[in-house]
Amino acid sequence: MKSTGGAGLRPTLTTRGAITALLILQVIALPLFPPESFASNSQEWWLPVVLMIMVVIADVELILRRSDKAWPWYLISFANGFNILSRLMMVWAHATLASTGSNLPNIPYLVLTLISLAISFLMLVYTEWPEVRMGLLKAYKRQA
Secondary structure, three states: OOOOOOOOOHHHHOOHHHHHHHHHHHHHHOOOOOHHHHOOOOOOOHHHHHHHHHHHHHHHHHHHOOOOOOHHHHHHHHHHHHHHHHHHHHHHHHOEEEEOOEEEEOHHHHHHHHHHHHHHHHHHHHHOOHHHHHHHHHHHHHHO
């Protein structure tokens, strides 16, 4: 059996197209809440919106403006890290639903929280790969 040198998907995930797609798609994890979280009497809706705005600003700076600065990467890391922390703090309050004398698990909330946590964690790890940051810079320098 021929060895690939342990590379796996890393070369594919560090192409300019893959980096751009994943930077855009990470926005999905931030507002991933059940619909009742966005009710007018809920205070849960504003934090995901603010984090999403932060990621969009960083994406515009990296993808459209082709910035070589570090601050957009820090903004992405902050938004995803804060998403993880806030979800972990909110999961205990929303993990169950009161129902006629017993508590039932809030399955939709728990599933969406787990998906959001996984995406944010993976994006934190992914955006710290040197190949990802350099992948965008190399693509921009080749086009210039």
